[in-house]
Amino acid sequence: MRQALFLVALALIPGLGQAIYFREKISWRSPILPSESVNVDQARAWGENAIWVDARPDDEFARDHVPGALLLNEDRWNELLPQFLAGWSPGKKIVVYCSAERCDLAREVAERLRKEAQISDVFVLEGGWEAWLQKNR
Amino acid sequence: MASEEQMKQAPNIEHRFESPGNAALFSVRRSAFDVWHLLWRILDFIVAAIFIYAGVLKMLEPAQFAHDINNYRVLPWTLSVALAFYLPWLEIFCGLALIVRYFYRGALSLLTVLIVAFTLTTAAAKVRGLDITCGCFGHVSQHWSFPAHLATNLAILAGLIVLWFKVAAMGKRAD
Numbered sequence: 001m002r003q004a005l006f007l008v009a010l011a012l013i014p015g016l017g018q019a020i021y022f023r024e025k026i027s028w029r030s031p032i033l034p035s036e037s038v039n040v041d042q043a044r045a046w047g048e049n050a051i052w053v054d055a056r057p058d059d060e061f062a063r064d065h066v067p068g069a070l071l072l073n074e075d076r077w078n079e080l081l082p083q084f085l086a087g088w089s090p091g092k093k094i095v096v097y098c099s100a101e102r103c104d105l106a107r108e109v110a111e112r113l114r115k116e117a118q119i120s121d122v123f124v125l126e127g128g129w130e131a132w133l134q135k136n137r
Numbered sequence: 138m139a140s141e142e143q144m145k146q147a148p149n150i151e152h153r154f155e156s157p158g159n160a161a162l163f164s165v166r167r168s169a170f171d172v173w174h175l176l177w178r179i180l181d182f183i184v185a186a187i188f189i190y191a192g193v194l195k196m197l198e199p200a201q202f203a204h205d206i207n208n209y210r211v212l213p214w215t216l217s218v219a220l221a222f223y224l225p226w227l228e229i230f231c232g233l234a235l236i237v238r239y240f241y242r243g244a245l246s247l248l249t250v251l252i253v254a255f256t257l258t259t260a261a262a263k264v265r266g267l268d269i270t271c272g273c274f275g276h277v278s279q280h281w282s283f284p285a286h287l288a289t290n291l292a293i294l295a296g297l298i299v300l301w302f303k304v305a306a307m308g309k310r311a312d
Contacts, residue, residue, distance in 0.1 A: 001243075001246075002243070003240040003241075003242055003243025003244070003246075004240075004243035004244075004246045004247050005243075006240060006243065007227065007230050007231055007234060007240055007243050007244060007247055008227065008247070010230055011223060011226040011227040011229075011230050012223065014226045015222045015223040015226045015227075016222075018196070018199060018222050018226075019218075019219075019222045022199055022200070022222075025200060026199065026200050026203060026218055026221075028214075028215050028218050029214070029215070030214060031203075031204060031207055031214055104204060104207070104208055107204070
C-alpha cells in the first residue's frame with residue numbers, strides 16, 4: 001500500500017510540470033479552446049463571410065442542416081474534402097458543427113481541416129446543431 | 138529478492154546431497170526454477186513495456202488523450218484534463234518499477250487497478266452505445282474495434298495475474 005501511494009505521489013510531479021507546460025494549449029474549462037470556438041450569434045454575424053460545415057453523419061445531414069452548409073464528415077473524409085475545398089475560398093471563416101455540445105465530431109473535423117488542409121480560420125460552433133435550432137425556431 | 142537468495146544458497150545446499158542421484162534431481166529442479174524465473178522476468182518486461190509504451194504515447198499528446206477520456210462521458214472535462222496529464226506518468230513509473238523491481242508490488246497493484254478500470258469503462262461505454270476511440274495507445278489505437286480493445290486489455294490483465302502468482306509463489310516480498 002505504501003509503495004502504491006509513493007508511485008501515485010511520484011507521478012504527480014511530472015504530471016504537474018506538464019500541465020504547466022501545456023497551459024496555453026489545453027483549456028481546463030472546455031474541450032475546445034475559446035479562441036477556436038464561436039457561438040451562433042457571432043457566426044451568423046459573419047454572414048456571407050462564413051462557410052458552415054456539417055460534421056455529422058450523412059443521414060443526419062440529409063434529415064436537416066443549416067441552410068447552405070457543406071457536408072464534411074470523417075466517414076467519407078477523402079471523398080468530401082475535395083468538394084469542400086472547391087467551395088472554399090481563402091479569407092472565409094469556417095464554422096463546423098455537429099449535433100450537440102458534447103459531440104466530438106466537429107472538433108475532430110476542425111482539427112483535420114487545420115492540420116491536413118492548412119486552413120487557419122476554423123471554428124467549432126458552441127452547442128452545435130441543437131444550439132442553432134434553438135436560435136432559429 | 139527471494140529468488141536471488143535461493144540461487145545464492147543453492148551451491149551450499151548441493152554439497153549436502155550424499156548420493157549423485159539426489160544431486161542430479163536437485164540440479165534438474167534448480168534448472169526448472171531458473172527457467173521459470175527467466176520466463177517471469179520476460180513477462181515482467183513485456184507487461185512493463187506495454188504500459189511504458191502506452192504511457193509515452195499519451196504523454197506526448199495530452200490534449201488528444203483528454204478528448205479520448207472525455208468521449209467516455211463519465212467525467213467532467215476538467216477531470217479528463219487532469220487525468221490526461223497524470224495517468225501516462227503513472228503508467229510509465231509503474232512500468233519502470235516492474236523492470237527495476239523496486240516498489241514491485243505497489244506497481245503491480247496500481248497497474249491491475251488501472252487495467253480493470255479501463256476494461257470496465259470501455260465495456261460500459263459499449264453498453265451505452267458510445268462510439269469511442271479508446272485512446273489506450275494514443276493514435277495507434279484510434280481505429281481499434283471494441284473486441285480488439287477488450288482482447289488487448291484482457292491479455293494484459295492475464296499477464297498481471299500471472300505476475301501476482303509469481304509474487305505469491307515466492308512467498309516473500311518480491312522486492
